[in-house]
Amino acid sequence: MYARMMRIILFGFVFWFLGQSLFSQPYTTRDNFAGNWEDPESWDPVWTNPIGTIYGEDVYINGYIHADSSLEFNGSASTLYINDTLIINGNLHLDNNNSLIINDGGILIIKGNLTINNMPVISNGGYLIVTGNFVNNSSNYGGSFTSTRDPSRVFIGGTVPVISDSSYPVLDCSDTANIHYAYSNCSYGNGTDLMNDPIYIFFFSLCAQVEATSNSPVCEGDSINLNSSVINTSTDGLSYSWSGPANFTSTEQNPVFPASDISKTGQYIVSVTSPGCAIHDTINITVDEKPVAVAGNNSPVCEGETFKLTSGGGISYKWIGPDGYSGEGQNIDLVGNSSTPGLYQVTATAANGCTDTATTIVVVNIYPVADAGPDQILDYVHETSMNALPVTSDLTGEWSLVSGAGSIAAIHSPSSSITGLQTGNNKFMWTVRNGNCSDADDVLISVHDLFIPSVITPNDDGINDFFQISGAPDKTELVIFNRWGIIEYSSDNYLNEWDGRNSSNNLLQNDTYFYIVKYNNGKIKKGAVLIKR
Numbered sequence: 001m002y003a004r005m006m007r008i009i010l011f012g013f014v015f016w017f018l019g020q021s022l023f024s025q026p027y028t029t030r031d032n033f034a035g036n037w038e039d040p041e042s043w044d045p046v047w048t049n050p051i052g053t054i055y056g057e058d059v060y061i062n063g064y065i066h067a068d069s070s071l072e073f074n075g076s077a078s079t080l081y082i083n084d085t086l087i088i089n090g091n092l093h094l095d096n097n098n099s100l101i102i103n104d105g106g107i108l109i110i111k112g113n114l115t116i117n118n119m120p121v122i123s124n125g126g127y128l129i130v131t132g133n134f135v136n137n138s139s140n141y142g143g144s145f146t147s148t149r150d151p152s153r154v155f156i157g158g159t160v161p162v163i164s165d166s167s168y169p170v171l172d173c174s175d176t177a178n179i180h181y182a183y184s185n186c187s188y189g190n191g192t193d194l195m196n197d198p199i200y201i202f203f204f205s206l207c208a209q210v211e212a213t214s215n216s217p218v219c220e221g222d223s224i225n226l227n228s229s230v231i232n233t234s235t236d237g238l239s240y241s242w243s244g245p246a247n248f249t250s251t252e253q254n255p256v257f258p259a260s261d262i263s264k265t266g267q268y269i270v271s272v273t274s275p276g277c278a279i280h281d282t283i284n285i286t287v288d289e290k291p292v293a294v295a296g297n298n299s300p301v302c303e304g305e306t307f308k309l310t311s312g313g314g315i316s317y318k319w320i321g322p323d324g325y326s327g328e329g330q331n332i333d334l335v336g337n338s339s340t341p342g343l344y345q346v347t348a349t350a351a352n353g354c355t356d357t358a359t360t361i362v363v364v365n366i367y368p369v370a371d372a373g374p375d376q377i378l379d380y381v382h383e384t385s386m387n388a389l390p391v392t393s394d395l396t397g398e399w400s401l402v403s404g405a406g407s408i409a410a411i412h413s414p415s416s417s418i419t420g421l422q423t424g425n426n427k428f429m430w431t432v433r434n435g436n437c438s439d440a441d442d443v444l445i446s447v448h449d450l451f452i453p454s455v456i457t458p459n460d461d462g463i464n465d466f467f468q469i470s471g472a473p474d475k476t477e478l479v480i481f482n483r484w485g486i487i488e489y490s491s492d493n494y495l496n497e498w499d500g501r502n503s504s505n506n507l508l509q510n511d512t513y514f515y516i517v518k519y520n521n522g523k524i525k526k527g528a529v530l531i532k533r
Contacts, residue, residue, distance in 0.1 A: 026058035029084075033063035037071075037086075054078060061086045061106070070112060073098035082106035082126065087206060091132070094120045102126045104148075107199070109206060113158070119143040124154055124170070127199055131191075131277075133158035134171070145170045151180035153199075157191040207277035208238070212270045217286035218259045219354035224285060227254045228270045244268035244285070259287045293348035293358035300363035301336045302437035307362060308333050314348030314356070321345070321362075336364035365435035368395050372430035372441040379471055380450040380519060382421040386443055388414040388430040395434050402427040402442065423449040452517065455530045458500040458507075467529060468496040469517065477518040480529075488513065500531045 035042035038050050055075035061082050070090030077097040083106050091112035099121035106126035113132035119142040134156050144167040152170050163171045173186035181189035208230045215225040242250040245266035265287045272279050291313040301307045309332040311317050319327045322342035341364040349355050371389035391397045399411045404426030410416040431440040451470040458465045478494035488502040500508050510531050517525045
């Protein structure tokens with residue numbers, strides 16, 4: 001029984017020992033070896049698939065190792081031992097009960113944040129440089145943060161929580177006895193303090209490399225695109241500062257702004273800073289002067305006529321216009337038709353490749369049609385109305401006197417009254433215009449005046465016995481006066497029957513008499529007639 005018990009105990013011990021050796025083997029980098037965390041050959045024994053998240057395993061850094069991304073220690077207690085140099089281009093996260101031990105001669109540079117949870121143990125015997133923030137995610141600190149160095153040789157470039165805890169003397173800035181850094185005024189140094197430490201030469205050699213590029217050359221009015229590419233570091237915590245001509249400044253990594261004029265030509269400098277690092281690069285920007293495009297034409301023209309597009313300001317020209325028109329050339333001749341009116345745009349290109357555009361509006365007018373209305377013949381009337389064919393709102397019309405006489409009441413109205421016509425022919429012109437395109441038509445108004453005799457010979461020989469008014473209309477009034485103004489004869493509807501008698505049917509003496517003829521249109525005509533028997 002005893003022997004059996006001993007065999008069971010021995011078997012359990014062997015199983016535990018093998019388990020510890022097989023499943024709890026730490027990760028150790030090759031001694032005096034320069035490599036990357038992610039490279040399997042950096043580890044001894046070889047780590048087939050190096051990862052950045054460690055669960056319950058210790059890690060020993062015995063060489064010069066770069067980790068190109070953040071590292072995170074999770075799970076049960078594990079410790080990161082720094083015996084040589086580890087540069088993390090990202091963040092380092094220590095979960096519950098995970099620790100960090102930097103031994104004498106060890107250097108840990110974190111180009112990001114150092115984050116802890118509950119119960120971490122951090123001990124520095126070499127150098128700890130954090131370019132970002134120190135972050136505590138636990139409700140209470142627990143654990144410890146100590147340094148065997150005096151001063152601590154711990155440098156934190158970002159923010160650090162206020163702490164007054166004897167277990168965290170590195171971060172306890174209330175302990176005036178341990179304040180050794182002038183710029184942080186604490187027992188740990190900040191970025192400026194780092195610049196005054198001998199390790200800064202080595203640290204600066206690890207700073208980012210920045211390359212400035214642009215889309216130069218550009219043309220006036222276009223956008224200038226400045227770009228800064230940072231390598232060899234995490235971009236966390238970096239700040240950018242650009243300066244350039246015309247008082248240009250920007251804190252963006254890749255600023256974009258308009259090249260308003262050639263004053264933006266010159267050298268632009270980008271400064272990239274992180275705690276303890278300040279690097280620069282320059283780029284030359286050329287802003288080419290834009291041409292000043294001009295565009296014009298000789299319109300308005302009439303349909304069927306040639307119009308000319310003209311331009312200037314460049315060495316080559318491209319036109320676009322209505323109805324899908326496109327063409328090339330400084331000056332272009334086109335025939336006006338229904339599809340050619342409208343906006344034309346020319347793009348002028350200068351010798352430096354810069355362009356400018358200008359526009360011009362072409363007007364093509366159609367020929368109007370004028371119709372002045374029918375000719376008129378008037379008897380004993382010296383006024384009338386002219387009635388031309390009405391015009392649309394986009395056209396204009398105008399009456400004018402060609403020959404004869406007459407006063408036009410409304411020269412721009414198709415229908416207008418006219419007075420003062422002379423006896424005989426009177427010619428008027430109706431002109432319709434569409435811009436510079438016009439058409440005209442004439443109307444002839446002929447006035448036939450009434451014939452009123454100046455002598456009558458009422459001797460009953462059948463010749464000139466009566467005072468005959470040729471073509472007298474109905475309701476023509478006639479009044480005959482003697483030389484003393486006495487009315488001798490009158491009629492409200494004269495029918496050419498007066499033969500030299502008075503209203504009493506008595507013969508009037510041979511003499512000169514005076515008449516008033518009043519037509520039914522209200523027109524009055526006066527004159528004298530001689531009675532000679």
